[in-house]
Amino acid sequence: MRKISIDKLNSLFSAIAENETLYLPVDTKAGAKFEKWHDGAVLSDALNTVRSAKDFFFPQTENLMDFKVDGKNIEIIDTREECEDFVIFGVRACDVKSFEILDRVFLAEPVDSYYKNRREHGVIMSLACTKPHETCFCGTFGIDASSPEGDIVCHMTGDALCMDAKTEKGKALLSRLDSLTEETDGKAVEEQKKVTKERLAKLPLASLSADSFGAGKTEKFFGAPEWKELSQACLGCGTCTFVCPTCQCYDIKDFNTGHGVKRFRCWDSCMYSDFTKMSAGQPRLTQLERFRQRFMHKLVYYPTNNGGLFSCVGCGRCLSKCPIQMNIVKVMKKLGGKEND
Amino acid sequence: MIDVKEPLIPKIGVVTDIRIDTPDVKTFRVVTPDGKKAFEHKPGQCAMLSVPGVGEAMFSITSSPTNEEYMEFSIKKCGCVTEWLHSMEVGQQITIRGPYGRPFPVDTEFVGKDMLFIAGGIGLAPLRSVINYCRHYRDRYGKIDIVYGSRSMQDLVDYKEIIDEWANDAGVTVHLTIDREQPEWTGHVGFVPNYVKELGFSPDKIAILCGPPIMIKFTLAGLTELGFEKTQVYTTLELRMKCGIGKCGRCNVGAKYVCKDGPVFRLDELDELPDEY
Numbered sequence: 142m143r144k145i146s147i148d149k150l151n152s153l154f155s156a157i158a159e160n161e162t163l164y165l166p167v168d169t170k171a172g173a174k175f176e177k178w179h180d181g182a183v184l185s186d187a188l189n190t191v192r193s194a195k196d197f198f199f200p201q202t203e204n205l206m207d208f209k210v211d212g213k214n215i216e217i218i219d220t221r222e223e224c225e226d227f228v229i230f231g232v233r234a235c236d237v238k239s240f241e242i243l244d245r246v247f248l249a250e251p252v253d254s255y256y257k258n259r260r261e262h263g264v265i266m267s268l269a270c271t272k273p274h275e276t277c278f279c280g281t282f283g284i285d286a287s288s289p290e291g292d293i294v295c296h297m298t299g300d301a302l303c304m305d306a307k308t309e310k311g312k313a314l315l316s317r318l319d320s321l322t323e324e325t326d327g328k329a330v331e332e333q334k335k336v337t338k339e340r341l342a343k344l345p346l347a348s349l350s351a352d353s354f355g356a357g358k359t360e361k362f363f364g365a366p367e368w369k370e371l372s373q374a375c376l377g378c379g380t381c382t383f384v385c386p387t388c389q390c391y392d393i394k395d396f397n398t399g400h401g402v403k404r405f406r407c408w409d410s411c412m413y414s415d416f417t418k419m420s421a422g423q424p425r426l427t428q429l430e431r432f433r434q435r436f437m438h439k440l441v442y443y444p445t446n447n448g449g450l451f452s453c454v455g456c457g458r459c460l461s462k463c464p465i466q467m468n469i470v471k472v473m474k475k476l477g478g479k480e481n482d
Numbered sequence: 483m484i485d486v487k488e489p490l491i492p493k494i495g496v497v498t499d500i501r502i503d504t505p506d507v508k509t510f511r512v513v514t515p516d517g518k519k520a521f522e523h524k525p526g527q528c529a530m531l532s533v534p535g536v537g538e539a540m541f542s543i544t545s546s547p548t549n550e551e552y553m554e555f556s557i558k559k560c561g562c563v564t565e566w567l568h569s570m571e572v573g574q575q576i577t578i579r580g581p582y583g584r585p586f587p588v589d590t591e592f593v594g595k596d597m598l599f600i601a602g603g604i605g606l607a608p609l610r611s612v613i614n615y616c617r618h619y620r621d622r623y624g625k626i627d628i629v630y631g632s633r634s635m636q637d638l639v640d641y642k643e644i645i646d647e648w649a650n651d652a653g654v655t656v657h658l659t660i661d662r663e664q665p666e667w668t669g670h671v672g673f674v675p676n677y678v679k680e681l682g683f684s685p686d687k688i689a690i691l692c693g694p695p696i697m698i699k700f701t702l703a704g705l706t707e708l709g710f711e712k713t714q715v716y717t718t719l720e721l722r723m724k725c726g727i728g729k730c731g732r733c734n735v736g737a738k739y740v741c742k743d744g745p746v747f748r749l750d751e752l753d754e755l756p757d758e759y
């Protein structure tokens with residue numbers, strides 16, 4: 142494990158940015174946000190960014206390919222380019238876990254080459270949490286906020302930033318920074334983990350359990366009468382899906398530029414009424430079905446297809462952003478039976 | 483440029499023949515610019531066709547894999563992409579990607595069995611591929627019965643092929659029906675589900691159904707009455723699709739994605755899915 146004094150952070154970032162584009166959370170009017178580092182940029186103190194980190198690998202819109210149309214003829218233009226190496230500093234444990242959840246979709250055969258390209262070139266410097274919020278419930282899904290995964294796991298221990306490389310990519314980057322950093326035994330990190338774990342255990346949602354959900358539970362929950370009450374006030378605005386680090390639904394749309402056609406992929410939301418609309422009919426007629434789809438996917442369908450792994454990381458974004466204060470915690474409490482009373 | 487295959491990037495297809503089947507269904511023949519099939523497929527699989535600038539849409543590959551020259555798609559006009567496709571002329575290029583989905587188990591569960599095909603309207607499109615596959619490998623399968631119905635005589639897709647080829651094959655019996663009487667029609671009149679019951683098939687065969695949801699629903703009830711088990715009955719589902727590869731999150735019924743786990747389902751498999759299709 143290596144460390145660097147907090148007052149030398151700028152030189153650390155600058156050394157990284159010499160070779161790779163570096164992104165880190167900074168404060169903006171709209172809250173904390175990942176931005177490209179520039180000399181003097183200040184790392185945000187916020188616990189997490191308003192938007193999740195999924196944009197780095199699965200951007201809100203991206204150009205998939207272009208077409209040239211000439212009379213009856215079409216030319217397909219492959220616009221994909223090898224992505225440059227980049228580093229994301231300050232990704233929290235929940236968001237790091239979300240990458241694994243997205244990987245299982247996009248890297249499953251047939252592999253999504255757009256996603257894979259970015260994923261291969263991104264180095265994740267995660268940052269352990271020290272002061273989790275009351276909306277955090279990553280622990281429900283077995284995520285330890287005091288000890289995230291990532292290529293390089295970082296801990297802010299009072300006066301120093303401690304860095305532990307976990308992967309080949311991480312080791313390569315950290316060894317490049319050797320002249321700036323010094324070896325540390327990691328005692329301060331262990332001490333800090335202990336304190337954070339105590340804080341995590343005292344969070345209001347610390348006892349929230351997902352045990353009654355999971356693989357193969359479709360029949361148990363699909364027909365539950367509680368969906369009616371839970372979905373009643375849902376506006377179908379899709380905010381919860383857009384802020385969610387694990388929501389991955391997308392649409393494909395063409396745009397005629399006048400000189401040719403650009404095909405885009407953009408985020409979509411299962412909360413929208415036209416998401417599944419067909420000429421032959423609409424399998425999800427009311428907001429109840431759409432609302433149920435979102436939560437059944439996270440708590441039952443995804444785990445069914447992915448060895449029990451849930452598609453929620455307890456980041457709490459949907460808790461703070463939903464205009465009607467509905468969220469996955471309320472769903473789990475209402476449907477989850479005794480353990481969640 | 484990235485040097486790996488991307489499933490969302492299609493190939494160019496050229497339309498080499500257009501057949502008008504019914505007032506709103508046309509069948510298009512598609513090959514690559516060098517005159518080959520765009521890819522190999524199995525009966526029941528689909529492909530994404532697109533008109534750049536208009537959009538992409540999923541269609542059953544209605545030609546049999548045993549056709550080594552081209553692929554065919556029977557397409558019903560009902561929206562932006564399908565209208566554009568209907569307005570095409572021969573020689574037009576489109577894009578094509580696939581094949582998608584789990585096919586009918588033609589080389590396993592169907593082998594040695596008597597086959598009963600039941601289709602309504604454009605539902606014949608996915609079945610035509612299986613029917614012609616079974617006709618090609620005739621000795622692998624037992625007796626073949628085909629029940630096909632449409633609103634009117636003019637709405638029967640592939641009418642010529644059915645009358646001139648299928649009906650003349652040894653061991654193949656075709657039962658056509660239309661919803662309402664028509665002066666020039668001498669065949670059966672009535673809805674498919676009732677006709678199936680009237681014909682009273684013995685439940686010792688594989689039944690494959692394709693058509694509008696309402697037809698499927700009543701025909702299934704009829705087949706159950708005749709003594710068919712759920713493990714003998716197959717159908718296909720149709721949900722809205724964008725990617726075709728289980729990633730865009732659009733076509734799931736419960737934990738199954740119709741684009742990759744379907745569109746072909748056996749009735750007992752379908753019974754395990756929540757009622758949301």
Ligand SMILES: Cc1cc2nc3c(=O)[nH]c(=O)nc-3n(C[C@H](O)[C@H](O)[C@H](O)COP(=O)(O)OP(=O)(O)OC[C@H]3O[C@@H](n4cnc5c(N)ncnc54)[C@H](O)[C@@H]3O)c2cc1C
Binds near residue numbers: 421528745
């Ligand atoms: C697995 C599968 C196999 C299919 N096979 C055939 C076939 O062999 N022949 C055939 O004619 N059609 C087939 N379809 C239906 C075909 O995909 C739709 O008719 C087509 O997408 C409509 O596109 P459009 O752009 O013309 O309509 P749009 O302009 O997109 O929309 C017109 C209407 O159709 C709805 N729509 C959009 N996508 C679909 C969809 N996937 N299915 C149904 N309605 C949709 C829209 O919501 C709207 O109500 C199949 C669909 C699936 C999923």
Ligand code: SF4
Binds near residue numbers: 388452458460
């Ligand atoms: S469902 Fe809510 S808490 Fe769970 S990962 Fe998505 S935004 Fe975060």
Ligand code: SF4
Binds near residue numbers: 377380412462463467
């Ligand atoms: S749950 Fe809330 S954020 Fe999500 S669609 Fe409904 S109203 Fe919008």
Ligand code: FES
Binds near residue numbers: 723727733734739742
């Ligand atoms: S069409 Fe995208 S998941 Fe099935």
